[in-house]
Amino acid sequence: MGKKTCWSIIICTIIVNVVMLQWTVEAHYGREYGSILLFSGISIVSAFIALLTYLQWRKIEYKK
């Protein structure tokens, strides 16, 4: 996986998390508890992907 791919994945996770936060708030107002858990779960998974991708990027970036 190249550095550009890492950048793309991280930007994508931000987009996903912005949307998930918005949907979570809407689900909260609608008291759709199942949806809240789903959207929040997707958001957390997305954040983990961002972290793992960052570690991969760091490995490539700081390699001698």
Add this chain to the structure above:
Amino acid sequence: MTDKKKLGRNQKDTEDDMINLVDNLNREDDLKYNRRAFLKTAVGTSVALSVATIPFTVRAMLGIAEEDHERVEIAKLADLPEGESVTFYYPTEKDPALLIHTVNGDLKAYNSACTHLMCPVFYEKTQDVLLCPCHAGYFDVNNGQPKAGPPQRELPLIEIEVDNGIVYAVGRQYRHG
């Protein structure tokens, strides 16, 4: 060429802005604000957005076992002619609601706090709509969905039953229609 023969701006230690452009560069800023820092901030943003959803998850998990609603008497049907409405509280004393006998003869009930900024909603019988006068929000009286104005979400629907001429509230739906 000696300094004396040079133009002022070209002399050693000149204060001329066009010569000292290099002063715009700051080594510390260069090290601090670069693409690496940008990517780290992006990752932090992604994680922060994710963490922001967690309080909602916790509240959802705490409220997931919401108790069943009681059957509560609202009003006698005889006391509520067509085109009139009556205020009641359901399911708790903190949840104002409106029972409406529409001009078409239907019975409808909704929580009456506007989903925009919680102002009380009234039944406007001349237009057969629910009106929030604070910011001119209109809701459809037949399904509680917003028709115009700032509200984005529907009014919570109170399920009703009519038994021996008495109207009872028996449940509530937050998202409906």
